[in-house]
Amino acid sequence: MSYEISRNIVRNELVGKIEELSGQNVFDCYQCGTCSAGCPVVEYMDIMPNQVMRLAQFGATEDLINSKTIWICSACLQCSTRCPKGIEVAKVMEALRSINLRKRVGTLDPNKIETEDLKDLPPIALVGAFRKLTG
Amino acid sequence: MKRIGVFICHCGINIKGTIDVEKLTEELAEYPGVAYIENYIFMCSEPGQKLIRDTIVEHKLDGVVVAACSPTLHETTFQDALDEMNINRHQLEIANIREQCSWVHDDIEEATRKANLIIKTAVEKLKLNESLIPISAPLTKRVLIIGGGIAGIQAALDIADGGYEVILVEKEPSIGGHMIQLSETFPTLDCSQCIMTPKMVAVNKHKNIKLFANSEVESIEGFVGNFKVNIKRKPQYVDPDKCTICDDCTPVCPVVVPSEYDEGMSWRKAIYIPFPQSIPATFTIDTENCLGFNPIACTKCSDACEPDAIDYDKKPEYFEEEIGAVIVATGFDLYPVENMAEYGYGKYPDVLDGLQFERILSATGPTGGEMHRPSDGKVPKEIVFIQCSGSRDPERHLPYCSRICCMYTIKHAKLYKHKVHDGQPYIFYIDIRSGGKRYEEFVQQAVSEDGIVYFRGKVARIYKEADKMIVHGIDTLTSKKIEIKADMVVLAMGIKPNNSAEKVISNLKLNTDENGFLIEAHPKLRPVESLQSGFYLAGTAQGPKDIPDTVSQASAAAAKVLALLSNDEISHSPIVAIVNEELCSGCGICVSTCPYGARELDEIKKIATVNDVLCEGCGACISVCPSSAAQQKNLTDEQILNMVKIYSYL
Ligand SMILES: Cc1cc2nc3c(=O)[nH]c(=O)nc-3n(C[C@H](O)[C@H](O)[C@H](O)COP(=O)(O)OP(=O)(O)OC[C@H]3O[C@@H](n4cnc5c(N)ncnc54)[C@H](O)[C@@H]3O)c2cc1C
Ligand code: SF4
Ligand code: SF4
Ligand code: SF4
Numbered sequence: 001m002s003y004e005i006s007r008n009i010v011r012n013e014l015v016g017k018i019e020e021l022s023g024q025n026v027f028d029c030y031q032c033g034t035c036s037a038g039c040p041v042v043e044y045m046d047i048m049p050n051q052v053m054r055l056a057q058f059g060a061t062e063d064l065i066n067s068k069t070i071w072i073c074s075a076c077l078q079c080s081t082r083c084p085k086g087i088e089v090a091k092v093m094e095a096l097r098s099i100n101l102r103k104r105v106g107t108l109d110p111n112k113i114e115t116e117d118l119k120d121l122p123p124i125a126l127v128g129a130f131r132k133l134t135g
Numbered sequence: 136m137k138r139i140g141v142f143i144c145h146c147g148i149n150i151k152g153t154i155d156v157e158k159l160t161e162e163l164a165e166y167p168g169v170a171y172i173e174n175y176i177f178m179c180s181e182p183g184q185k186l187i188r189d190t191i192v193e194h195k196l197d198g199v200v201v202a203a204c205s206p207t208l209h210e211t212t213f214q215d216a217l218d219e220m221n222i223n224r225h226q227l228e229i230a231n232i233r234e235q236c237s238w239v240h241d242d243i244e245e246a247t248r249k250a251n252l253i254i255k256t257a258v259e260k261l262k263l264n265e266s267l268i269p270i271s272a273p274l275t276k277r278v279l280i281i282g283g284g285i286a287g288i289q290a291a292l293d294i295a296d297g298g299y300e301v302i303l304v305e306k307e308p309s310i311g312g313h314m315i316q317l318s319e320t321f322p323t324l325d326c327s328q329c330i331m332t333p334k335m336v337a338v339n340k341h342k343n344i345k346l347f348a349n350s351e352v353e354s355i356e357g358f359v360g361n362f363k364v365n366i367k368r369k370p371q372y373v374d375p376d377k378c379t380i381c382d383d384c385t386p387v388c389p390v391v392v393p394s395e396y397d398e399g400m401s402w403r404k405a406i407y408i409p410f411p412q413s414i415p416a417t418f419t420i421d422t423e424n425c426l427g428f429n430p431i432a433c434t435k436c437s438d439a440c441e442p443d444a445i446d447y448d449k450k451p452e453y454f455e456e457e458i459g460a461v462i463v464a465t466g467f468d469l470y471p472v473e474n475m476a477e478y479g480y481g482k483y484p485d486v487l488d489g490l491q492f493e494r495i496l497s498a499t500g501p502t503g504g505e506m507h508r509p510s511d512g513k514v515p516k517e518i519v520f521i522q523c524s525g526s527r528d529p530e531r532h533l534p535y536c537s538r539i540c541c542m543y544t545i546k547h548a549k550l551y552k553h554k555v556h557d558g559q560p561y562i563f564y565i566d567i568r569s570g571g572k573r574y575e576e577f578v579q580q581a582v583s584e585d586g587i588v589y590f591r592g593k594v595a596r597i598y599k600e601a602d603k604m605i606v607h608g609i610d611t612l613t614s615k616k617i618e619i620k621a622d623m624v625v626l627a628m629g630i631k632p633n634n635s636a637e638k639v640i641s642n643l644k645l646n647t648d649e650n651g652f653l654i655e656a657h658p659k660l661r662p663v664e665s666l667q668s669g670f671y672l673a674g675t676a677q678g679p680k681d682i683p684d685t686v687s688q689a690s691a692a693a694a695k696v697l698a699l700l701s702n703d704e705i706s707h708s709p710i711v712a713i714v715n716e717e718l719c720s721g722c723g724i725c726v727s728t729c730p731y732g733a734r735e736l737d738e739i740k741k742i743a744t745v746n747d748v749l750c751e752g753c754g755a756c757i758s759v760c761p762s763s764a765a766q767q768k769n770l771t772d773e774q775i776l777n778m779v780k781i782y783s784y785l
Contacts, residue, residue: 060613
């Protein structure tokens with residue numbers, strides 16, 4: 001399906017929010033892909049970090065907010081360190097997580113996690129899940 | 136017999152890697168005529184040349200064969216070495232054992248055998264070489280420049296400042312070319328008119344520049360240093376000396392025609408001045424549309440003209456000028472935008488080409504520099520630019536990259552954003568090519584500051600819905616199919632050689648490439664000279680380029696011309712055709728064959744003659760002469776036969 005784009009979409013409120021929270025100008029990105037190339041978890045993401053930046057330029061915030069990518073991001077800051085334009089991509093990821101967290105949807109009750117699952121889950125996933133979903 | 140020295144170069148390992156130079160030296164030492172033979176790592180180096188010079192003295196040589204690279208590279212180097220030792224430079228032969236041997240073979244034994252034969256042929260040729268001195272001819276120190284765009288203007292000013300006379304021929308009523316139509320120019324955004332009009336005025340005022348506007352070159356005859364050009368000045372019907380530019384005439388003229396200067400987006404009358412700063416500053420009547428050639432139909436402008444400057448009966452005038460060199464600066468035109476039907480050009484009035492958008496941006500344009508679209512005057516809020524329109528499309532349009540459209544598009548998007556703060560520019564692109572000085576910075580700054588959205592991909596189709604153009608494209612970086620309801624679409628059209636240059640270029644027999652651009656003598660080392668002696672190239676007539684490159688090339692062509700004119704006379708290679716009067720039957724085949732017009736029939740002696748200065752020594756006449764009367768100096772039939780005999784033992 002076509003993505004219908006217009007000036008109101010390009011400069012929508014959420015893009016403003018992302019820029020405000022991250023302190024980054026999404027238009028600085030020129031799509032070199034260095035961030036994605038260096039990201040240690042990119043193969044598990046549904047949208048690559050450079051695509052996150054691109055979609056932000058298009059105002060495609062729905063895609064971003066609903067992406068798995070922002071939760072898979074481990075906030076290791078490799079992308080921010082490498083970006084030749086000095087963009088702190090990790091802060092954009094964090095901004096997107098924050099926007100989601102502030103909605104406080106789908107909170108998690110730690111007591112309801114199955115013991116079986118607890119055995120398999122990596123601790124970092126639990127930390128992430130608590131941060132996102134307990135508040 | 137001549138005492139010939141043979142010097143074999145290793146060219147590092149370029150030659151030595153494939154040819155056994157020691158074996159070769161040994162084999163050829165005994166060859167008849169070879170008085171001395173030697174091999175050395177780099178013959179072209181100073182020690183290499185010294186070796187030749189010393190050996191000439193020591194071994195009393197009177198001829199030298201250098202077995203090395205192609206003569207196009209170092210023939211003059213070694214000829215100069217002979218000159219220094221007072222040996223005529225035509226007693227040098229180059230045996231090309233690199234490009235024609237070591238580089239194209241890898242079997243050492245075979246390559247060595249071939250090198251042996253190549254050197255022997257050179258020795259055989261040299262045995263019969265005559266000592267020759269260059270032919271000299273007078274030099275007319277005046278220059279013709281065809282085309283009065285920024286390229287022609289810059290070259291004219293440089294040469295005129297150097298103290299030589301320039302004849303500048305422009306086909307339009309004013310000089311200026313396309314640059315005078317532009318709004319602001321990347322990457323510094325200075326206003327095009329502000330930086331160009333001082334140069335146009337300087338052309339008009341310069342005592343060394345004779346300007347023929349509204350004129351065309353009909354023919355050029357002669358040879359470097361001694362051309363005659365015929366110029367046709369089309370009638371302007373308005374006497375520039377009488378015209379006071381009062382503009383009483385245009386209001387009364389009943390004929391309206393689309394303005395060329397505004398790319399058809401405004402109207403002008405049949406009597407008009409192309410733009411306010413036109414040079415020469417005078418009105419012109421457009422022959423095709425004026426009704427006044429029939430005195431019963433109309434005499435309105437003439438009636439209104441107080442100084443009585445208008446004369447409908449003016450005829451074209453013809454001038455002959457003598458010149459020594461020619462610079463061709465005939466410029467470009469946009470690739471025909473009519474060919475872009477897939478993008479709705481011609482069908483939708485709000486689909487424009489790049490030059491039309493320049494006019495909308497320009498303070499002197501149809502909207503006075505305000506952003507309004509042609510169809511209904513609305514301010515476009517969603518504007519789509521399509522790069523590579525007509526370029527880089529070998530299947531349907533131009534195969535090459537037009538080099539300027541990436542940059543003018545980002546400039547357009549930026550200038551648009553400066554005028555419409557709440558508008559959104561979108562650019563569809565395949566690559567962003569911003570290789571010039573400060574260009575990349577310009578692009579990045581525009582995108583960051585003005586929030587210009589780039590989509591990587593081309594547009595597939597555009598159709599209309601209500602007052603919007605629906606643009607269907609793609610962003611290949613996110614795999615998103617994009618749809619935009621645009622108020623205006625601008626096609627970043629590619630460029631091609633100027634439509635009206637074709638005739639003059641073919642008249643002058645100048646070489647062009649498959650796209651019609653003029654070909655330079657060497658793409659890297661002789662980029663502003665034509666292969667035809669005495670012709671120089673400047674600006675977009677030679678290939679797509681922006682203003683900085685155009686101006687640099689024009690100044691470079693001017694420097695080349697100034698170097699030529701600083702000689703007292705023209706020196707011409709003495710390797711020319713000669714006629715054996717005893718054998719010539721006067722059949723005249725050579726006259727029709729010679730591509731340089733150097734052959735003529737002597738009506739009294741009834742034999743063919745050669746004009747030495749015109750002859751380029753191409754050998755065409757020699758091969759067609761049925762009586763073997765035509766011979767080329769230092770490449771006579773006898774020499775050629777002796778050379779061929781070397782191979783007859785194979
Ligand atoms: C939309 C657009 C925007 C641009 N913006 C920029 C910019 O911002 N910055 C930049 O650096 N460059 C820009 N350019 C490029 C710039 O316009 C060219 O580099 C420059 O104009 C080339 O000059 P020229 O003299 O070679 O050719 P032209 O300007 O085409 O001049 C050639 C002249 O020769 C005349 N002529 C042609 N044939 C004959 C003949 N047979 N006899 C006599 N005269 C003849 C023509 O009438 C014309 O006056 C832009 C180009 C376009 C299309
Ligand atoms: S911070 Fe996130 S997006 Fe950036 S490299 Fe690390 S995991 Fe990848
Ligand atoms: S590294 Fe920086 S500029 Fe390159 S794609 Fe990632 S965010 Fe964009
Ligand atoms: S300069 Fe840019 S827009 Fe023009 S043809 Fe080349 S790549 Fe395409």
